[in-house]
Amino acid sequence: MPEGDTVWRAARDLNAALAGSELIRTDFRVPRFATTDLRGRTVEEVVSRGKHLLIRVAPGESESEGWTIHSHLKMEGLWHVYAWGERWRRPAFKARAVLETAACQAVGFELGILRVFPRSGEEEAVGYLGPDLLGPDWDSGEAVRRLASVPERPVGLALLDQRNLAGIGNVYRCELCFLIGVHPLTPVAQVPDLVRLVDLSKRLLEANKARSRRITTGMSSGRDPLWVYNREKRGCLRCGTRVVHELVGDNELELRDLYFCPHCQPRVE
Structure with missing residues (x-):
């Protein structure tokens, strides 16, 4: 992808x-x-x-x-x-x-x-794009500011919005939410540390940009390079809980696959 x-x-x-x-x-x-x-x-x-x-x-x-x-x-x-x-x-x-x-x-x-x-x-x-995660003009502070500008928006949707930061697709948004332990439908305002999330986004794309195989687990020799993405039939790689698969988007025309572990990423009501 x-x-x-x-x-x-x-x-x-x-x-x-x-x-x-x-x-x-x-x-x-x-x-x-x-x-x-x-x-x-x-x-x-x-x-x-x-x-x-x-x-x-x-x-x-x-x-x-x-x-x-x-x-x-x-x-x-x-x-x-x-x-x-x-x-x-x-x-x-x-x-x-x-x-x-x-x-x-x-x-x-x-x-x-x-x-x-x-x-x-x-x-x-x-020109409408946010800071480019792999570009020479990367600005983490501006990326944080743009994400925080709509505090009620679910973080899983905000990460996909290229106007906030450019380069994250569906795989990375699912894996990033897992790695920081946040349910992807958590409002941006309730994400504990946006700075950490943006920093992790940058580090993941930098680590993977020269690889033919995308890895978020850090285990380059393993069969399972991802924690939750596309694992609804295999379970969370960390705890084994069945991964939830939903279709989520800002509207019905923009629905995208969403994967998360209900144990590692509990939803905050």
Whole structure:
């Protein structure tokens, strides 16, 4: 499931493959940008911003501004880099973007969001996001302030709100609530230590950003890398109590899977 650490790795790999290279062909397979052609321009860098990925391209000879290829993986998206002649590992009809250089092809499959716009459009696209847990501008104090600004909101929903802090997805929000011993529907105002929660969020994503396997238990060699997420049939990894699985969201259109241990995370009435 793509979360901030997954997108960070995608940006790292794309940056290694594309940065400094000239695009010899671009193919955007969404109607709005199907005629956009960035051939002849050089990729400057690829960066992540929370769960968003930004490929920054230099301006053409007669252009005063560079371009940004903005994608969001949502639930199913991913980027692959292929050497020339290498067979794609996903069906071609699932490709949404193809970027070619003399050395490789970068292909974005099943991207939930794909947009191409002048560089000045980045603020509108991602400027609303809170501090990026894996970004150079990380500000823990601002993240705490944003979380605390709506004290009655359940902490499990506040953590998923990318306007508070950018990069946490469903797996991390469940595991974070477990690790601090708080029921995910506890109002933010009743969370004992928001500073600790934010600090732990940062440390977890930093620890996992370079791993192919997401681990929150600290046991890299074990079969069970998570405490409660997706464990409703196996029980809490700490105490064995049956993990509760619910669908929770701000409204019926935003329901997401929620996992918690009723023993380790008792609900406060």
